[in-house]
Amino acid sequence: MKVKKIFELICNLNLTKAYKLLLMLEKKFKFSNTITEEKTQNIKKxxxxxxxxxxxxxxxxxxLVxxxxxxxxxxxxxxxxxLPCEIKSDLSKEDAEQIKNKFDKLGCVAEIL
Incomplete structure (x- = not known):
């Protein structure tokens, strides 16, 4: 497979898959990308x-509360x-979105931070 074809395939990946590919390449070839490390530290969990x-x-x-x-x-x-008031903290992104949707259905304005 030509390098150009591989590049085109990589360009068609979504951001999550491209990031996973980068992590796999770092592990396989034992190199560290400081940009990747900084981004990983800034990812909100x-x-x-x-x-x-x-x-x-x-x-x-x-x-609901x-x-x-x-x-x-x-x-x-x-x-x-x-108001404004914190309803719950230490949530996963998915749980936070589910709760926000419940408030949205009741006509509330809720924010995920």
Missing amino acids: SFKIILKELGASKIMIIK KEITNLDLMSSKKIIDK
Whole structure:
């Protein structure tokens, strides 16, 4: 296979797959790319949900906060009474997106940080 053809195949990879390929090449040929190391250190692994604005049904939002945080109803109400507020932290990206979608469905404005 020609180098140009390999290059074209690599260019068609998405960013995640290209990054994995780079890591495999580094391991195979035992070289270190300082740019890769810096990027790896800057990749965020833990996320939190910030509730910025309430939607139409405050009762449903309180119940959702209760479900997410495992707090009682009164504690959940106190959290959302002081906006913006952190709902939950130390979440994976997927979990944070799922929770944000739940707030979005209730008409809230939530942010992933």
